[in-house]
Amino acid sequence: MRKKISIIGSGFTGATAAFIVAQKGFADVMLVDLARNLDKGKGKALDILQSAAIFNSSISVSATSHYEDIKDSDIIMVTAGVARKPGMTRDDLVQTNQQVMTEVGEQIKVYAPNAIVIVLTNPVDAMTYTVQQVTGFPHERVIGQSGVLDTARFRTFVASELNISIEDVHGVVLGGHGDTMVPLIQHADAGGVPLTEIMDKVTIDSIVDRTRKGGAEIVQLLGDGSAYYAPAAAMVEMAEAIILDKKRILPAIAYLNGEYNESDVYIGVPVLLGENGVERIVTFELTAEEQSAFHQSAEAVRDVMRVLK
Ligand SMILES: NC(=O)C1=CN([C@@H]2O[C@H](COP(=O)(O)OP(=O)(O)OC[C@H]3O[C@@H](n4cnc5c(N)ncnc54)[C@H](O)[C@@H]3O)[C@@H](O)[C@H]2O)C=CC1
Numbered sequence: 001m002r003k004k005i006s007i008i009g010s011g012f013t014g015a016t017a018a019f020i021v022a023q024k025g026f027a028d029v030m031l032v033d034l035a036r037n038l039d040k041g042k043g044k045a046l047d048i049l050q051s052a053a054i055f056n057s058s059i060s061v062s063a064t065s066h067y068e069d070i071k072d073s074d075i076i077m078v079t080a081g082v083a084r085k086p087g088m089t090r091d092d093l094v095q096t097n098q099q100v101m102t103e104v105g106e107q108i109k110v111y112a113p114n115a116i117v118i119v120l121t122n123p124v125d126a127m128t129y130t131v132q133q134v135t136g137f138p139h140e141r142v143i144g145q146s147g148v149l150d151t152a153r154f155r156t157f158v159a160s161e162l163n164i165s166i167e168d169v170h171g172v173v174l175g176g177h178g179d180t181m182v183p184l185i186q187h188a189d190a191g192g193v194p195l196t197e198i199m200d201k202v203t204i205d206s207i208v209d210r211t212r213k214g215g216a217e218i219v220q221l222l223g224d225g226s227a228y229y230a231p232a233a234a235m236v237e238m239a240e241a242i243i244l245d246k247k248r249i250l251p252a253i254a255y256l257n258g259e260y261n262e263s264d265v266y267i268g269v270p271v272l273l274g275e276n277g278v279e280r281i282v283t284f285e286l287t288a289e290e291q292s293a294f295h296q297s298a299e300a301v302r303d304v305m306r307v308l309k
């Protein structure tokens with residue numbers, strides 16, 4: 001049977017994710033948005049479907065404002081809500097987007113009770129927690145996207161600083177999707193050579209800082225919204241790992257129950273992604289410095305969670 005991805009929110013990130021899925025051709029796409037945006041959504045769906053013809057992807061792409069159309073979805077991507085503008089933090093979106101997550105979560109629970117949900121809406125750690133609470137789905141079926149994007153930014157900056165191929169730059173960014181995120185420098189390498197051996201500390205520190213502020217840099221440049229190409233590509237990478245049961249280890253926002261010494265919090269950690277969603281939280285020993293930074297990041301996520309009604 002053909003696989004189906006429903007994307008709630010057909011704005012910049014949602015429509016771009018639909019386009020990437022169409023290019024890859026591994027699932028049908030249903031775009032969902034408010035009734036007042038239905039024609040716009042249908043226009044985007046038709047345009048994306050016509051691009052699928054060029055990619056020779058035999059998938060369907062549709063748009064709706066009725067949640068019954070998300071029935072039988074294998075994956076739901078949640079990109080509904082508001083994005084920040086220059087001068088705002090992601091946390092400034094919490095109240096508005098919590099309301100949207102509650103509305104959307106209630107519909108997912110009714111119409112797609114077996115789906116795996118990937119949340120993008122910011123502040124994404126707290127919004128992932130909200131969607132899990134509202135749907136009541138098992139934690140392994142509600143995850144959030146941050147680490148694939150933050151790691152992509154980190155790798156991009158390293159590759160361009162060293163003037164080497166992105167293919168050979170490895171690393172991972174854990175923690176909350178905010179200024180406290182934790183790029184694991186001691187575990188980063190270029191072609192197997194530890195990053196700390198080929199880059200001086202000042203340069204590494206400036207790359208860490210730029211990675212932490214990577215979203216804000218783009219918000220400032222765009223002027224009226226936030227990044228969408230790389231965030232959409234990140235969500236699609238996660239969705240593809242699940243739908244094709246690839247058993248990939250990717251960083252994702254997952255629920256911790258003692259792992260990394262944290263409990264009752266959704267935050268970015270390495271997870272094994274397969275057909276069941278989060279099949280395992282992958283743990284390993286962090287350095288004392290990394291563990292302390294991770295704990296600080298978990299506390300920052302908890303500060304946002306305390307604002308949730
Ligand atoms: N976790 C991450 O790494 C990233 C998160 N984001 C976040 O993703 C969210 C979406 O960003 P964009 O797509 O750029 O925003 P956008 O404004 O282009 O799209 C949001 C869409 O949600 C729709 N919407 C609002 N309320 C809705 C509801 N109740 N039901 C259905 N649809 C609803 C709007 O009509 C709009 O089409 C923002 O919160 C943004 O901060 C964006 C990039 C990266």
Ligand SMILES: O=C([O-])CC(=O)C(=O)O
Pocket residue numbers: 083084090122149177214215216218219226227231
């Ligand atoms: O910065 C934002 O508001 C959007 C986002 O999460 C990102 O691009 O990392």
